[in-house]
Amino acid sequence: MHEALREGVSYVVYKQLVSVAGLEHQELARYLVIPPATLRRRAKAGKFKVEESDRLYRFAEVLKAAIDLFEGDRERAVHWLSNPVRGLGDRRPVDMLATSAEVEAVLDLIGRLEHGVFA
Template structure:
């Protein structure tokens, strides 16, 4: 028997669990506010753990200077620009995990290896600009849909 619309209670998606695990709202106004106010430093630690990147490498790919990272650890929050870079990395990590159907080890390997569709560049090296990040996300979308050209 089908449940009525009033009885329908959607379950949390894998996507929302990912965002909850790193401590960032999945979407909408709460996400925008969090990015404007600055993400808490704990997000950085969670991204490091989930991605398998050590904190030094994560700082490098998100273009956050070591001295800045130390200041943010003390203050407890990143600024808006740094938060946006961390969010871009999180989006890329999530998209790669989805591409490999939840296999985070395969996703991590793909992110850190040169990819032909990106001119032999590593996806994690393409986070410095939104245009580069968009190129990686576009490639992931094409791969998900079987479009290799």
Template sequence: MTTMNVFTPTSSAKKVMSFWQLVGVPARGASLYTALHNGLPFEVYAKLAKVSGLEKSELANATVIASATLQRRAKAGKFNKDESDRLYRFAEVYKSALDLFEGNNHDASNWLKSPVRGLGNKRPIEMLSTSAETEAVLNLIGRLEHGVFA
């Protein structure tokens, strides 16, 4: 009779949280679509600011959410569908930049706030208010990841 060693996790084994878990947004699929349609919880805003290293005012500017709107959403406890979509777009771009810089938050945040030649010397963080601009930023990140500079 042979015995098998079976791995049993101990209480000291830590589960590594994904980026999407840290910010409180489903990564993809039906749960993401439902969350965006119903409105993301207000806490997502603070979590995104913390994870990205941005000031809350910088995040508000990037996602085109006015301070008066933020105050109303804080009371309501959630964002509307359009605001949720803009927050998600920011999260998607930030996550892609984070992957580009191999998990270095500082470098990813600096890149977002710096003029980028491939975007006509615009700062990526200034190009997140429309889906077309967001797509241009994501496309550039994809090209950079694959070594395509033109």
């Protein structure tokens, strides 16, 4: 995976994430802090740069963890990701994907929820 991230994730992966998450292309780009013009350039080039690829990977990791938390219910997982969560200071998990520290906080909360640890 680390090699794929270094080489740049294919734009096809982005389209697959959009489909799995049930989001609009621009909506996912906004969550990943990828401006619309940059997204168009990446679509034309066919792949993302390293930093963008890393953010795509982090989104996929959080999405998978949320789907697992909701026992495979993708709609509930996406709903949870898109709404303020008390355990994240009333921030939406999708708004916490720009940095690895934020992603770690989301994944930590998901882990605690899976194990029934709320504090």
